[in-house]
Amino acid sequence: MLTILSNLPHQPALAKSPPIPRLPVLDWQTFTGPQSSSLPCLLNLSGAEFTNSGRASILIALEMFGIGKGDQVLVPTYHCPTMITPIIKVGAEPIFYPLNDDGSADLRWIETQDISRVRVILAAHFFGLPQAMAELRTWCDTRKIRLIEDCAHALFGISDGRPVGNWGDLAIASLTKFLPVPEGGCLINNSGLPNFPLLSKPTAKEQVKAAFDIVHAGVNHGRLKGLRSTLEFMLSLLKFGRKQAPLIQADDGVGSSNSLEFNLGPTHQKLTGACRWLALQTPRQRIVEGRRQQYLFFAQAFQSCEFARPLVAELPADAAPYVFPLWVADPDPGYFELRRLGFPVSRWDRLWPDVSHITGDVGQEWSHHILQLACHQDLTPDEMRRMVAMIKSVYSPTKRTSKGEA
Secondary structure, three states, rough: OOOOOOOOOHHHHHHHHOOOOOOOOOOOOOOOOOOOOOOHHHHHHOOEEOOHHHHHHHHHHHHHHHOOOOOOOEEEEEOHHHHHHHHHOOOOOOEEEEOOOOEOOOOHHHOOOOOOOOOEEEEEEEHOOOOOOOHHHHHHHOOOOOEEOOOOOOOOEOOEEEEOOHHHHEEEEEOOOOOOOOOOOOEEOOOOHHHHHOOOOOOOHHHHHHHHHHHHHHHOOOOOOOOOOHHHHHHHOOOOOOOOOOOOOOOOOOOOOOOOOOOOOOOOOOOEEEEHHHHHHOOOOHHHHHHHHHHHHHHHHHOOOOOOEEEOOOOOEEEEOEEEEEEEOOOOHHHHHHHOOOOOEEEOOOOOOOOOOOOOEEEEEHHHHHEEEEOOOOOOOOHHHHHHHHHHHHHEEEOOOOOOOO
């Protein structure tokens, strides 16, 4: 059995600490390091266009392929619902395919299905660990099925000798997972399709808000020392017509909502200037090195853990991970307690209702057992140690009483 340490959030050290950021945040250290990186960056690929978000990129990709009513799109059983919403938006039908143990598409299962109406397959580099794509690319070419390479988790890396993002007819990426920006996506056109849509310009208010949110997130998480009082003064002047939340505010979410209605946001809008500037100017080697270092720290911390194990203990040399996938044998209710404590963790447990059980599929197992731990470049050594200590505290085995009760 597992126990939740009810006194954990009341410990002085935790109460006085800013929330641990789930995603990268701006700091004075952000711009240390060389501009280039040891791993290829998707933003350097030819045909790359900035969008407002990763989900917006998926929607635009489907529109560029002319996908609509009557068409089917193959998507993995392990997914975030925001991967599926754009398919529904264009009127197409998602068809869920199982995953092999390594996260690759089970092409043998797909071949047993009626795929006569399938026009696109979406394949993802889960957790930022590049998937082999050569076989899938050949499979798609043979059947004249378009490939969307989902690089939302993999802004850097190499797959089968090519930079990630080079295998799909179109590839999509998400900037917020790797850069200290509140919005941003990317769409890479490898197919020569000429019909990239005309995107609208953000309003002046949206431009200012994006820049403000970048600074606000840094201050909120204890970075950008010296700017807190200035930011609070600005908030007192601006007001925005409503009561402002305090700067230090932990995530109080306790799990997933039952709703699968997602607002795709401004899908056909250009990226704001501040986010675009950071996407182009943030030094990339620091991102690669930092994420690899954090991943290896977690791998060592959980290598002999009795309640969990790293899903992939050996970090591939060609990867800059998005998260650290931790397989937990009995994840609940510990996961919900971690979320309540503001721990930077997520889980893809909100599967689309049409997903059915498929023998041999690891996707649905992953949706329950895998906790995605933040391992981005802006985590401090103290925050990393706090994360490990909190997980081990939440999932520590109870000492059974003489009566065998917890």
